[in-house]
Amino acid sequence: MHQSRGIRTLRTIAGWLVVGVFFFPIYFWTTVAFRNAKDIFNWPPIFVDFEPTARNFEQVFGISLGFGFGAQEAVTPGGGNFYMAPRLWDSIVIASMSTVLAIVVATLAAYCLSRMHFRGRHEFVNWVLSTRMMPPVAVAVPMFFIFKQFSLLDTYLGVILVHGLMNLPLAVLLMKSFFDDIPSEIDESALLDGASRWTIFRRIVLPMAKGGIAATAVLCFIFSWTEFLFVLTLTQTSIKTVPVVSSTFVTSIGTAWGNMAALGAAAIVPAFIVIMLVQRHLVRGLTMGSLKQ
Amino acid sequence: MKDSIRKGYLANITDKYVRGQMDRRDFLRFAGKLGLGASALGMGFGNRPFFGMSSAQAQEAYQPSPDVIAWLKDVGKPFAGTTLKLATESTPPSNAINSQLKKYFEEATGIKVEIEVLPLEQVLQKLTLDVASSLGTYDLYYIDQSWAASFSQDVFDPREQYSAKADLAMPNYNLDDFLPALVDGIAKYEDRWVGVPYDIPIFIMIYRKDIYEKLGLKAPATLEELYTNSKAITDQMGPNTYGYAGQMKSGHYALECEWTSFLWGHGGSIFNADKKFSGNDEQGIAALDYYSKLRAIMPPGVDGWTWDGQGQAVAQGVAASMLSWGEFFPYFDDPSQTKISGLCEAVVPPQPIALRTVKETGYGEIPGVGHQGGSSLAVSKYSKNPDAAWLFMQWATCADTQVGITVLGGGTGPTRSSVYDDPRIKANARVGAGTTRHLQVVRETIANHMGSEPDLPEWAQISSDTIPVGLGKYFAGGYGSSKEAMDDIAGQVEGILKG
Numbered sequence: 121m122h123q124s125r126g127i128r129t130l131r132t133i134a135g136w137l138v139v140g141v142f143f144f145p146i147y148f149w150t151t152v153a154f155r156n157a158k159d160i161f162n163w164p165p166i167f168v169d170f171e172p173t174a175r176n177f178e179q180v181f182g183i184s185l186g187f188g189f190g191a192q193e194a195v196t197p198g199g200g201n202f203y204m205a206p207r208l209w210d211s212i213v214i215a216s217m218s219t220v221l222a223i224v225v226a227t228l229a230a231y232c233l234s235r236m237h238f239r240g241r242h243e244f245v246n247w248v249l250s251t252r253m254m255p256p257v258a259v260a261v262p263m264f265f266i267f268k269q270f271s272l273l274d275t276y277l278g279v280i281l282v283h284g285l286m287n288l289p290l291a292v293l294l295m296k297s298f299f300d301d302i303p304s305e306i307d308e309s310a311l312l313d314g315a316s317r318w319t320i321f322r323r324i325v326l327p328m329a330k331g332g333i334a335a336t337a338v339l340c341f342i343f344s345w346t347e348f349l350f351v352l353t354l355t356q357t358s359i360k361t362v363p364v365v366s367s368t369f370v371t372s373i374g375t376a377w378g379n380m381a382a383l384g385a386a387a388i389v390p391a392f393i394v395i396m397l398v399q400r401h402l403v404r405g406l407t408m409g410s411l412k413q
Numbered sequence: 414m415k416d417s418i419r420k421g422y423l424a425n426i427t428d429k430y431v432r433g434q435m436d437r438r439d440f441l442r443f444a445g446k447l448g449l450g451a452s453a454l455g456m457g458f459g460n461r462p463f464f465g466m467s468s469a470q471a472q473e474a475y476q477p478s479p480d481v482i483a484w485l486k487d488v489g490k491p492f493a494g495t496t497l498k499l500a501t502e503s504t505p506p507s508n509a510i511n512s513q514l515k516k517y518f519e520e521a522t523g524i525k526v527e528i529e530v531l532p533l534e535q536v537l538q539k540l541t542l543d544v545a546s547s548l549g550t551y552d553l554y555y556i557d558q559s560w561a562a563s564f565s566q567d568v569f570d571p572r573e574q575y576s577a578k579a580d581l582a583m584p585n586y587n588l589d590d591f592l593p594a595l596v597d598g599i600a601k602y603e604d605r606w607v608g609v610p611y612d613i614p615i616f617i618m619i620y621r622k623d624i625y626e627k628l629g630l631k632a633p634a635t636l637e638e639l640y641t642n643s644k645a646i647t648d649q650m651g652p653n654t655y656g657y658a659g660q661m662k663s664g665h666y667a668l669e670c671e672w673t674s675f676l677w678g679h680g681g682s683i684f685n686a687d688k689k690f691s692g693n694d695e696q697g698i699a700a701l702d703y704y705s706k707l708r709a710i711m712p713p714g715v716d717g718w719t720w721d722g723q724g725q726a727v728a729q730g731v732a733a734s735m736l737s738w739g740e741f742f743p744y745f746d747d748p749s750q751t752k753i754s755g756l757c758e759a760v761v762p763p764q765p766i767a768l769r770t771v772k773e774t775g776y777g778e779i780p781g782v783g784h785q786g787g788s789s790l791a792v793s794k795y796s797k798n799p800d801a802a803w804l805f806m807q808w809a810t811c812a813d814t815q816v817g818i819t820v821l822g823g824g825t826g827p828t829r830s831s832v833y834d835d836p837r838i839k840a841n842a843r844v845g846a847g848t849t850r851h852l853q854v855v856r857e858t859i860a861n862h863m864g865s866e867p868d869l870p871e872w873a874q875i876s877s878d879t880i881p882v883g884l885g886k887y888f889a890g891g892y893g894s895s896k897e898a899m900d901d902i903a904g905q906v907e908g909i910l911k912g
Binding site: 265368 | 498500502503504505508512527528529530531532533535538542545546548550614720721724725728729738740741744749750751752
């Protein structure tokens, strides 16, 4: 389709404007991470011309050469520190493991729901969907009691289980829709050739659904990465994830915006890496099912 | 170079560095010429200076009393191996104990202390869950003064603990040393002590002395002067600098705090002697009209500021004064954090136009322009280790530890009378990070100008939601008049009290 030069230019400008609107908050937040405290609230605001500093990152991750790795610098009145490197690790462990848990269980469940015909199958799918309708806060308090009884409070296992279970309904439904898009005739042909269900699932269907698994895994990872309520309720001093510790930059005499921005900017990186790793499959997964043969 | 000359030169450049008159690179270069590395100076890169010292040096300056340590070693033995848990807001005392002081307690007793630092709202959530479950996941409770009534039956009264367990009582702990006004305002509900006063943020008047002098103004002695001074500054220096910054975020507790100061300062009160909401009476309306008048000369955007934004406005030179928490003062004096180090002065809050007596109010409300916040520390009744927790609580709130907290905590206000007179505290009453030069103002405000919120179980909801939401709606133009706004809030409060 032919477009005039003017229209093309306007479209390009509009495109960059949209990109700018989405990118600007990330840019500004990231620059806050590189500013001294006294340069953050300048009025009128400074967007470019400020003296950059890595101090906020040094304080949050203890990676300054002057301190050595793992040093905990006193930055709050009273000498408290904002050393959060272990908390970033907590987030990585919990998000990764809960994603693995959700994907393993959801893939198996979704395959059954997609391929096997049993009584109450549709009701089961509806029931899975209904578990997403319950407000998390209604579950958090009973979870606290149960976890206390089973000594799961403040443990990796506890939070991984909760995040895994939280993601399970969505993962099952997504994976089921991906499996549904793979023609069942393939399974039937393989069955005629003597393949077992497990072999068909592992050798044939699973490789074909790689894109869907990647898309589902990314969503599970991001949900876990950003989840706040369950981690707040079910942890104490041993472990914490990035969203919960981000709130601890709020102190009685103000908010450490620079440190908060440093942790926030750094927290984008692992999620970004995960998305990059599965990007090739992700695009395919997200568009899977959009075209029916 | 003679050692004395070298030390003198070092002291000189250190002073310049702390005052922000020399950058770190130059400081280290000069120090290097003196043959001193950063580590030898105890000034690792970027360490926050406390009273002109690095935190490491400040910690060296404070050593716990040998008597206290000896007592801890004596009574703590049976509890060695116990783990205590406390959830607390990130306040200077909690930070000082958590990061620098608890090691003394742990080494002496063998008791491990785990402190979970959270924003205030999350502390409340954790405590509520702990009380509701009676599981004792926390051994000690950090209780904000507005929650005292709610948790009064869930903690031990420290007076009873002290007398009932003589073998665990710290010698010279002296419960009478706690400032009486704080015991009444923070730690008491009806006849019970809900812990002991742990920290005391309180409203004092902080103003830019340089701006006031430039315009020929004197520190505001009355609320009317606060307005006229602030208006004069805004008229002459706005929009670059405004006369006053408020904490007026709609729906936030901060708005309620500032409003109560003006309400009390106009002879009003939140509740009257009949325990009815009285913010809508004649004095209450006058107070809200005053607040509106003051709002008009504040910086734009103040409707979105809590005390955090208010403090930033002063720190950045956007505003020339504020009536707010005294804890901000050492922060303003810190040259590494703000542009106004040494330019601020602290005075007691402006005199009220009129003031009700306690008898004329309800639910133990104490009128006074110096709005008092603060918290108490108490042992949970559900704790599995109440005796070990009691030991920790006595140590954390004894006079010697409070000196350490004030020294290491950046000039935070102590809750014990004797600590204000301690020579280690007085020695730091000079310009610089962690200054204590405002503490006598804090002390006088506690004694003579303190206003304390009412104690009732519903207060947490009323103070953090009902009143600030209503006030926010008023300042956003949601009501036709101040009277209409206050009448609506009164109706909501009465509805809550009726259940």
